[in-house]
Amino acid sequence: MVDFVQNTLDGFFIGSSYALLAIGFTLIFGVMRRLNLSYGPSIMLGVFAGTMIYIQLEAGLVFVACATVLGAVLAGIYVERICFWAVGRGAVLASMVSSFAIWMQLEELVTIFFPERTYAFPPLGDFSLEFGPFFIRGAHLVMFLCAAVLTVLLHLLLYKTRFGLALRAVSENPLAAKFMGINTGLVVFSAFALASAIGGVAGFLIASADQQITPLFGLWATFKGLIAMTLGGMGSIPGAIAGGLLLGIIEAQSTWYLGAEYRDLVAYFVLFAFLVFRPGGLFGQRLATQNRLSMQRV
Amino acid sequence: MLQIDSVSRSFAGVVALRDVSLTVAQGEVVGLIGPNGSGKTTLFNVITGLFPADHGRIRFNGRELSGLRPDQIVACGLARTFQTPRILHRMTVRENMVCAAYAGSPLVQRLGSCAQSRLDDLLRECGLDGRAHDLAKNLTLPEQRRLELVRTLVADPKLILLDEPAGGMTPAETKDKATLIRDLAAKGRTCIIIEHKIDMISSLCQRICVLNFGKVIADGTTVDVLRDEAVLEAYLGPQEAG
Structure with a gap:
């Protein structure tokens, strides 16, 4: 029982970073109704920007964090301009394929400039907490706290500011938003930048916890974010949080009980089960039903 | 014109x-x-x-x-309405109005009390004042059409x-x-x-x-x-x- 609770705690804390990745995916999907496959690689580019100033300039943690977020935001804006703005709103498949192409492009770019297999990343905090038989890594605790604060801030932004109102309007009905006088292009652009900034924070937290970074981080971040978003329900922010936490717990439990080699296998199995039996995820059932009904009408 | x-x-x-x-x-x-x-x-x-x-x-x-x-x-x-009312169903009637009031104004600007009372007046004029805090999706079709019309009036x-x-x-x-x-x-x-x-x-x-x-x-x-x-x-x- 102690092991089960410890694994659940570990999974919960690690899952908070997956939740951040899923929130970023969800913001973009919510506004555009399209998948951005190069979301993970743009975060990876930000993390490499952070590691570069850490290695070259021996910069402190705050500067590394800023460089990571800034790098992710710039890469996210690049992706938005190339894959989404340039191909137009109706081109769902074209934008997804072009985001895959940009994914490859960014990964190649990083591989050329960072030819080593792994690079060091500064640690976030080398402390730990123990209470009774349970143990929490400091880096995981910081990760969870940052994720919680960011989620609260995002909620305030969405529900207490005029930008949030515009974002929700564009997300719900872009045509109505346009004719209410909202510059939908600017809102989409800002949503991309915001999602990339959240992804940058997630990337910084994850890389700090692992204390290393590889060019495969983009692939990893895309998969984790995508799975967490799908488990929680595509387009739902509470769903993204729940999906991230659930994925973290599933991975931690399967690593402990089945072995590390089965971790991803179990996660994909659960994803598959969700897609078959509950395609709308934990919180997105209504959206899935709406989509199904609209397809029937067509 | x-x-x-x-x-x-x-x-x-x-x-x-x-x-x-x-x-x-x-x-x-x-x-x-x-x-x-x-x-x-x-x-x-x-x-x-x-x-x-x-x-x-x-x-x-x-x-x-x-x-x-x-x-x-x-x-x-220049404002318009649609054959099928294009309102924001997941927002309340008043949020629909506030959204239109914010659009196009400077980012930092907040709705003053004057603008707030104007929204209330507009809702009253079109008979939606009693439904200001209801979700727009719960309105009847005539009410949705009225909301769409009165929302266009926000921008004068x-x-x-x-x-x-x-x-x-x-x-x-x-x-x-x-x-x-x-x-x-x-x-x-x-x-x-x-x-x-x-x-x-x-x-x-x-x-x-x-x-x-x-x-x-x-x-x-x-x-x-x-x-x-x-x-x-x-x-x-x-x-x-x-």
């Missing part, structure tokens, strides 16, 4: 608008009628920037509208394009809607109304423009246009019209 000069628009070779010209003066209430597929809504879409015109020019209060985004056209003082437009404002409504609801539009016109707002209910159009509009196959086939006073043979033929077919 609005000048449309020789506007044409095609979709994949199908001509939706053919050399359409129309001038609307300030304070006029113009009916835009025509059979289904005659290009009425396409004309609204071109005027409001949803699609660009292939040829021709559109000027509003002396300003060229070609190349402007829909939100920029709204900022010029000079010209309102109404696309089938009484579509799907009962005769009593249509009468209420006509009263609401008449009140708008009495306050000096210019309106162009697409509507299939000829009784409503003839009671509201002094002037009617008729489109058929994307072309203007009649433009004149309501009485003259409704007697026009070309119009009767477009609506009823050549035998019945004769």
Whole structure:
């Protein structure tokens, strides 16, 4: 029982970073109704920007964090301009394929400039907490706290500011938003930048916890974010949080009980089960039903 | 106020608008009628920037509208409604209004108490004050249409394009809607109304423009246009019209 609770705690804390990745995916999907496959690689580019100033300039943690977020935001804006703005709103498949192409492009770019297999990343905090038989890594605790604060801030932004109102309007009905006088292009652009900034924070937290970074981080971040978003329900922010936490717990439990080699296998199995039996995820059932009904009408 | 000069628009070779010209003066209430597929809504879409015109020019209060985004056209003082009400269903009635009030204003600006009370007044005028905190998706169709219309008024437009404002409504609801539009016109707002209910159009509009196959086939006073043979033929077919 102690092991089960410890694994659940570990999974919960690690899952908070997956939740951040899923929130970023969800913001973009919510506004555009399209998948951005190069979301993970743009975060990876930000993390490499952070590691570069850490290695070259021996910069402190705050500067590394800023460089990571800034790098992710710039890469996210690049992706938005190339894959989404340039191909137009109706081109769902074209934008997804072009985001895959940009994914490859960014990964190649990083591989050329960072030819080593792994690079060091500064640690976030080398402390730990123990209470009774349970143990929490400091880096995981910081990760969870940052994720919680960011989620609260995002909620305030969405529900207490005029930008949030515009974002929700564009997300719900872009045509109505346009004719209410909202510059939908600017809102989409800002949503991309915001999602990339959240992804940058997630990337910084994850890389700090692992204390290393590889060019495969983009692939990893895309998969984790995508799975967490799908488990929680595509387009739902509470769903993204729940999906991230659930994925973290599933991975931690399967690593402990089945072995590390089965971790991803179990996660994909659960994803598959969700897609078959509950395609709308934990919180997105209504959206899935709406989509199904609209397809029937067509 | 609005000048449309020789506007044409095609979709994949199908001509939706053919050399359409129309001038609307300030304070006029113009009916835009025509059979289904005659290009009425396409004309609204071109005027409001949803699609660009292939040829021709559109000027509003002396300003060229070609190349402007829909939100920029709204900022010029031109608003529209749709056949199917385009409201934000997951937001409350008041949030829909606030959203429209914020749009186009500087990012840091907050709604002052004056603007807040104006929103309340507008909701009261259109009979939605009791439903201000209800989700828009829970409104009836006539209420949704009223919300869409009153939301356009938030930006204080000079010209309102109404696309089938009484579509799907009962005769009593249509009468209420006509009263609401008449009140708008009495306050000096210019309106162009697409509507299939000829009784409503003839009671509201002094002037009617008729489109058929994307072309203007009649433009004149309501009485003259409704007697026009070309119009009767477009609506009823050549035998019945004769």
